Amino acid sequence: MTKNETVPGHFMATESAQALDVFATAVRQDVDVADLAGSTAFYTIARGSSDAAANILSYEFMRELGVPMTSLPPSVFSLGKGVSLAGSAAIIVSQSGASDDLVRSAVGAKGAGAKVVAITNQPDSPVEAQSDCIVPIGAGPEKAVPATKTVCGSIGAGQAILSAMSSDFQNRAHRDAKKLAGLSTQFEQANRLQSALLRARHVYVIGRDTGYGAAIETALKLKECVAIHAEAYSASEVLHGPLQLATNPLMVLILDTGTAETQDSLDQAEARFEKEDCDVVRIRVSDFGIDLETPAASAALLLAAVYPIILNTALALGYDPDTPATLSKVTQTT
């Protein structure tokens, strides 16, 4: 271990700073997904941060391909007898590619007739061994317990799959990747966001479309790194029962991908929570001085921008996110 590596948060700081470059490299890789042509449905199978990346990708795939892409719980294969998946593709996202439930899901999905795609960061992993197509995240070793660059890399790997299926999408995705490689993730509201998080005990992270998956990942990281109770909601869902939590002091973080059809919904949520006197911060892709054409790239940018704020909040509160008290890097569950 070098001297730097003993500094709290060193790995998360280093790795999250690489997130957009990892994303851009993952997008621009050539992948062979000929097996996926004609799939009538896509199913994602993943857990934790990888599941958030899968959620982001599901909106992108549905928009581009016009076929459903939904989340199948790993337990369908790891605990249950599985379901028939003839004509479908199963996309398994797993940074380690080693979790037992996902290995069993890969075996089960293949046996059930699906073409299986593995998005992983660990070459020659057990999940890969069971898959028809392999799409590397290519982030290199990730040493911090909280995944950051591999999350953005997973989103990029998904965009590489879509790029191989649609040259029109590929053009847009490659233009976005070029803009994001090397981009600074500093933004004007960063200090305001960090102050709000330091004051907060209850947080809603709100998004829509690919911004919803970014919200899921942000809420998870706030719990994991800062032990703040943050929960993700779609801008629509949150205006039903969950709104009542606003009668407590509640901080609301809105992640805005800039997608035109989501603006009304995000505006409505912002206005409603401000009316309830919540502490509302809205981060927009335009805050970074750019304009993107693919909403999953917008989600990757918002995550890459939020990760350092979460890290700094954790450090200010005396936590070392590289090594959370209760967690290990690979969690084995059923």
Add this chain to the structure above:
Amino acid sequence: MTKNETVPGHFMATESAQALDVFATAVRQDVDVADLAGSTAFYTIARGSSDAAANILSYEFMRELGVPMTSLPPSVFSLGKGVSLAGSAAIIVSQSGASDDLVRSAVGAKGAGAKVVAITNQPDSPVEAQSDCIVPIGAGPEKAVPATKTVCGSIGAGQAILSAMSSDFQNRAHRDAKKLAGLSTQFEQANRLQSALLRARHVYVIGRDTGYGAAIETALKLKECVAIHAEAYSASEVLHGPLQLATNPLMVLILDTGTAETQDSLDQAEARFEKEDCDVVRIRVSDFGIDLETPAASAALLLAAVYPIILNTALALGYDPDTPATLSKVTQTT
């Protein structure tokens, strides 16, 4: 309004007490779902409590039919251009059958080639008008803002669909319905659970399989009725990053359907949170002196038992769950 109707929580108390009878009646109805035979995939489209009921049903359908049943966000049709659903069935769960996004989803799913099934409590609703099959919840008017009897009724309506598709399932479901009709939902740990909720500011509600959907609904009701920040997790997912929240005072409610294959996972979660000194309460179907054969019925029972505790907690804290400060009965979102 009668004198009783002005007592805080009167409607929620009355309606939640009817939940198991509504469930049992809904299960035993005859429904015509011939159109669904041969569906290669089921998609649920719903929001809020109805989405929790849909989640519960998805595990039951997948186990019984061996085909995937996953959740499709309404925005795919309400904001986006939709996805192809040829050969699939779309099950729309909506107590009112009136929410714009679900009406647009019904129209969109039908146009995309799906057979559309409506589970609703409002005869002649706009969602029903767009559907191929209608399965009534049959709960009668629900006056409290928090849905209770219609949630259990939605689960029952889903079991009626499965019963029409499988006579073996029908036998088990009807035996369970008979046991649940008129059953007392009192249980020994009720006081302990209520005390724990009164002390709690952060709650994880944990389940697995159909117990996970029950956890989603319970967490939603705790937010809506008691303004406690409660979040649902699958017993597996929670042992990854979210575990770190246990470094705060955290109350953990485990909803145990008794399903054999979920026991290891629930045991592991219980032990892990107890090790972190959390306040852990586990409610089992066996606490009610019965044994059930269909896990969705177990989920309905756990909900019917938890609703009165949530109501009493709300009343103790000075809230009137019949009329939450920020909410109305039908929320129109996009």
